Amino acid sequence: MIDALQARVNLAPRAMRTRRRLVEHPFGAIKAWRDHTHFLTRRLPNVKTEISLHILAYNMKRVMAVLGAKPLIQALRT
Numbered sequence: 001m002i003d004a005l006q007a008r009v010n011l012a013p014r015a016m017r018t019r020r021r022l023v024e025h026p027f028g029a030i031k032a033w034r035d036h037t038h039f040l041t042r043r044l045p046n047v048k049t050e051i052s053l054h055i056l057a058y059n060m061k062r063v064m065a066v067l068g069a070k071p072l073i074q075a076l077r078t
Contacts, residue, residue: 030054033061034054039051
């Protein structure tokens with residue numbers, strides 16, 4: 001599996017660089033927003049839940065920045 005991944009990366013080396021830039025921004029912003037780099041929980045299911053809650057909060061914060069709080073509250077009520 002790793003060899004197949006490496007073969008795909010070798011076919012398009014710039015694609016991986018582009019992907020890193022596009023994907024890293026939200027995770028970097030969430031890490032900076034949380035003000036630390038480690039998870040508070042242990043075991044994979046718990047960490048998945050923790051990061052899901054952080055991502056949900058991050059997305060809601062972005063929606064409020066774009067639309068404002070009132071449209072978000074109205075959308076949540078319907």
